[in-house]
Amino acid sequence: MPLLEVEEVSKAFRGLRAVAGASFSVEGQSITALIGPNGAGKTTLFNLVAGVYRPDRGDIRLRGRSIAGLPAHRVCAAGVGRTFQLVKPFAGLSVLDNAIVGALNGERTVSGARARAVAVLERLGLSGKAEVAASHLTLADRRRLEVARALATRPSLLLLDEMMAGLRPTEIDELVGVLRNVQREEGVTILLTEHVMRAVMALADQIVVLHHGEVIARGEPAAIVRNPAVLDCYLGEDATAGEPGA
Amino acid sequence: MTSDRPAGAGDRRRLALITVVTVALVTLPLVGSSYLVSVATLALYLAYVGQAWNVMMGFAGQLSLGHSLYVGLGAYVAAGIFVHFGVGPWAGLWLAVAICSAVGAFIGLLAFRLRISGVQLSLLTVAFAELARIGFDHLDWFGGPGGLFLRVGDRNHIDLLGFRGPPAMYYYAMLALAAGALGVCALLLRRRPGYYWRAIREDEVAAQALGIDTFRWKMLAVVLSSAMTAIAGVFFAFYNNSLFPEQIFGFGRSIEIILGPVIGGLGTLFGPIVGAVALVLLGDGTTEILAKAGVDLPGARQVVHGLVLLLVTIYLPNGLWPPLARALGFQPRRL
């Protein structure tokens, strides 16, 4: 059974169809990238999985159990951790305390959560900054903190929202390395939306292409970049697509 | 912030300071004048209600500008059943805490279910306090606008059950309350509630994404805060012996509650205490100096409070405590 199943999911806003009957699944222990041109419905689909919106139709299942329409905190409890493209660190708290808040999701005691948080920060390369206030971090480090906090909740599925947006090429390469490492060492499954194709190609085992709210292609990266429909709708535009998508 | 002082020296210094402060607080009624005792009682009272308010705003980030509601309700409930039925303050305390918790839970339920926060939440809390003020003006059972008066007991005889006795007894009661509130808050901050409240304060959406049922934890903050404030109300009733709706539910009383923690440092453990002491020292200091000069100027004390608030908000938005703590060699925990 796949870890995540998205089945015929639709969502409209005031009559405007953002996602229309999208279906795909994510196998455990893999990295799946959700891509598509601006306005393709990536963010909406992402937020449907994360519990921000309730789908109009269709179902979303994690390990066979429906999580569609659950409030965000229960989606997290079910085993989904997420990051935000517009990072939302707890600015006044230290990096360590940020991670502890996440770790408390799966730990009964604060000392247990602290141990988990320390380990996660180590994994993300933030150990040296544990006592720094989150508001003092660079954007690249804030992105890492987002991952650390989400990972600390012990998710089976980690949702990463446009992690690379606004980062410098060297920062992107570093973060790609860190994420690969995280996936392998923590045994977590990752679903990400991403504009930076270099990162997608380096990370993804599977790519799902959205266009006008519909899944038009899915498969291995090598196959996707040869897919004429994808080339037609997406990669042709990608040369100009640098800004965050809808 | 890590201190560059060796840990041993810092610990000794901290221990010495704590010892001195504790000894001074415990022996104050034995050596101080009755005026000093009454001023110190006021400072402790403000530190206590400030601590209670801080739970809601400082820790969980939910702004209440109507906390006089819980002081007033707590005071009136305990005083009402004492005056009419002769029920003592200890039983009244439970009833006051129960009623204030219920009212706090009701307001929290309305506000948080309907996702009211920020300015709107603060106005909602003011509105409830004002409704209580006007309402109690029309409740004859509680004396209406003419006030509710408690029989004053024998001031030289300590009656713990009836909570009647000399000023020193009230001082020690308030000291115990303030110390207890400090202990409870210190404990909570280190546990799950402290982490969750501060997460909600900083970013509620991110907190939800980390598995925090923010509604539940905000409710806990409101209920705990209102229950703690209710105890201050019961104390107020038996210390003051007279209650007027205008005075106890007034907007000024709510502001008085928030001044201490804001001036001392929002969301810090010692902020409410430092702020209360600063307020009382400056406010009563001014009144005292003016009295020595033979003038009685109503409002002078509040103007000083306003100026302190203004200066602190401008120059020390994190309050007096963080810089003071560093000066004393403490490491202010980032809260």
Added chain:
Amino acid sequence: MPALPYVANAVISGTLTGIVYGLMALGLSAIFGVVRQVNFAHGELMTLAMYGAVGAFQGLALDPFLTMIAAAMVFGVFGYVLQRGFLNRFIHRPEHLRMLLMIALAIIIGNGLLLAFGPDARSVQTSYQLDSFELGPLLVDKVRVYAAIAAVVATALLAAFFRLTLTGKAIRACADNPIGARVAGLPVAHLYAVTFGLGAASVAVAGCAMVQLIDVTPGLGPGYTLLAFVIVIVGGLGSMVGALLGGLAIGVSEALAGLLITPSAKSMVSFGLLVVLLLVRPQGLMGPGRR
């Protein structure tokens, strides 16, 4: 149930007072809508203007309706300077800190008045104060009519300013999209200051209009600040039309509550209305975005 003429009288006097309330709330609404500043010193500013009117009457024998014009100018300048020289520096501070700043100002102004003038109530006794217009069975206080007329004129001037002048249009643009306004090169600091000046001028005019309707005490401030908030919330935060309608609604309901229940319960109605509206329709009667 009181006889119909009493009810009609209450409605009329409530409407007239409500117009003045509306002007007062308009100032608060403009400051909130444009500067995003929660002016907790609004009632205190009004009280300050009322003491100005009392002083001008007692010292210079100036009629409050004449003082009004001078007060509008003085408060306009004062508001401009306060925003430009002081409050603008705190625009990017967290909301609660900016609220606390205004609360500090409110405490200082309110208790400063107590220091300067003592706790006793002051009032202005003009020759026409007790006169009234007779309309059949109805008696309408002259001062209330004049106050309403003054408030209508001030409101019309404000509306004309916001609709017709370049600065007014720029301010509205600024309220809709502050970042866009900044990018477009609008002098945002200046526009904020003009808005606060206008807000202060409105509340000064309202104060001078009110001075013959109520006794002036230093402690009036918080009550009127809260009343202005009630009106603005009822009408919708940031909506200027809403502020006027809210003023009327509160003025009439207070007058009716005073007549039908008991005078001391009249503000209970406004706060009750506030609670209900916050819960049922937190964006207010007129909703956000309209002004």
